[in-house]
Amino acid sequence: MEDSSVLHDGLWEPMITEEQFYRIQRMKSKYAIVHNIKPKVKVNTEDFQLKGLMVCGSCGCSIVAEAHDRKLRNGKINRHIYYKCTRKSPTRKCTIKGGISEEEAFRQIYELLDKYTIHPVLYEWSMQILERLHKQEIEERYDIADMQHSTLEEFEKERNKLLDMRLRGMIQDEVFEAKDKELRDKISKVKAVNKDAQERDKNWYEIVGRTLKTLHSAKEQMQSAMSVGERRAILQPIGPAAKLVEREVGTEPNSRVLTAKIIEVEPYPWLDFIEKSSKKLAPELRKVLNSELQGRNDEKSALYKIWWGRIVQALTLYREDLQAKLDCERGIIKLI
Numbered sequence: 001m002e003d004s005s006v007l008h009d010g011l012w013e014p015m016i017t018e019e020q021f022y023r024i025q026r027m028k029s030k031y032a033i034v035h036n037i038k039p040k041v042k043v044n045t046e047d048f049q050l051k052g053l054m055v056c057g058s059c060g061c062s063i064v065a066e067a068h069d070r071k072l073r074n075g076k077i078n079r080h081i082y083y084k085c086t087r088k089s090p091t092r093k094c095t096i097k098g099g100i101s102e103e104e105a106f107r108q109i110y111e112l113l114d115k116y117t118i119h120p121v122l123y124e125w126s127m128q129i130l131e132r133l134h135k136q137e138i139e140e141r142y143d144i145a146d147m148q149h150s151t152l153e154e155f156e157k158e159r160n161k162l163l164d165m166r167l168r169g170m171i172q173d174e175v176f177e178a179k180d181k182e183l184r185d186k187i188s189k190v191k192a193v194n195k196d197a198q199e200r201d202k203n204w205y206e207i208v209g210r211t212l213k214t215l216h217s218a219k220e221q222m223q224s225a226m227s228v229g230e231r232r233a234i235l236q237p238i239g240p241a242a243k244l245v246e247r248e249v250g251t252e253p254n255s256r257v258l259t260a261k262i263i264e265v266e267p268y269p270w271l272d273f274i275e276k277s278s279k280k281l282a283p284e285l286r287k288v289l290n291s292e293l294q295g296r297n298d299e300k301s302a303l304y305k306i307w308w309g310r311i312v313q314a315l316t317l318y319r320e321d322l323q324a325k326l327d328c329e330r331g332i333i334k335l336i
Contacts, residue, residue, distance in 0.1 A: 048081060050105055052228055053235065054263060056085040057245035059092040065102070083244065096246045100261035108263045109235065109242075113218040116238055116271065118278040119285055123216045125304055127209060129311045134205040155187050204318060211237040211271065239265040270318040277310040 016024075048065035056063055063083050070078045084099025118126070159180060166176040214221070214237050225231045235242055242265045250258045267275070281303065288299045 048102075049228070050083060050102060050109075050231065053232055054083065054242045054244045056094060056096060057243035057264065058096045059085065059087070059089045059094040061086045061089050061092075061094065063099075063244050066099075085244070096244065096261070098261070100244060100263070104261070105263060109222065110219050112238070112263065112265060113215065113222060113234070116215045116267070116275050117218060118212070118216070118274065119282050120216075121285060121289065122278050122281065122307060123212060125307050126212050126311060129308050130205055130209050133312070133315070155183050159183050204315065204322075208270070208315065208318060212274075235265065238271060239267045241265070268318070269321050270314040273317055274310065274314050277307075277314075281307060281310075 048067075051065050052062070054063040055061065062085075064086050065081055065083050068080045068082065070080065072078055081102040082099040083102065083105060085094050085096055087094045162171075162176060162179055162183070165171050166173070171179075214234060218234050222231060222234050225234065242263055245262050245264055246259050247262050248257055249260045252258060285303055288303060
């Protein structure tokens with residue numbers, strides 16, 4: 001590759017002399033200093049490792065990255081990357097001033113991931129419990145499906161009998177229409193219940209299990225991630241969106257309020273419950289796993305049963321949250 005710092009004589013007649021060229025450069029430099037104009041720096045957007053990962057917690061706009069280069073005394077360039085709000089909303093005023101450095105953003109993200117990383121033994125138990133619950137639910141679902149199928153067959157038989165009675169003139173049209181409508185409503189309700197159950201429990205084992213698996217080694221995965229998409233996939237299992245907010249952290253002697261930029265993710269209710277439950281159970285688990293208590297299967301079994309109950313409660317919260325979202329979507333569709 002040719003060195004751009006090496007100059008070559010051109011075959012064309014120059015528009016200005018070399019002296020004039022350097023004089024213009026000096027004038028431009030003085031103008032930039034007087035008017036506080038920073039030179040434009042070409043930035044490789046691949047350097048922005050967290051671009052598109054957050055939104056502004058104040059106005060909801062995108063959080064974008066910008067690079068600031070500082071020349072050191074030894075001639076080297078020290079690059080600092082910051083993330084801040086675009087402040088482009090025409091209707092919502094943004095109250096966040098400044099941004100957060102990429103280094104601090106990563107520190108907070110690692111801290112957040114550590115918070116939702118459960119004990120390795122609890123993780124192993126969780127996967128075992130989920131698998132057993134999944135198998136149990138499949139058997140129950142088959143039984144429920146058989147019952148619903150039988151119920152639907154009975155309703156269809158009643159409708160056929162009703163239609164036969166009408167054709168024979170054994171009942172009046174008004175009575176037939178009322179009875180037929182009643183049976184059709186019952187059939188619709190059975191089908192709706194079946195559909196709701198399928199939507200509510202659809203892939204819950206995969207979703208919950210995959211979330212716990214991701215968070216089991218989330219920090220290591222984040223450190224080795226090669227793209228923003230991979231980093232987003234690691235952070236999103238905690239909650240729907242990461243937000244950059246500004247919080248008060250104290251006051252100075254002159255009563256000046258000190259603030260800090262914080263990355264927050266509102267956790268899913270079931271995951272928040274798992275995190276708090278694991279923190280409560282961890283001390284007891286460490287005691288059981290202590291060398292002095294090894295072999296105390298009764299103690300370990302008791303903790304396993306407690307954790308089984310916590311997983312069941314977490315799944316209940318997951319289903320309730322999913323059902324609430326489904327109800328909200330249906331409400332929006334009805335309004336439209």
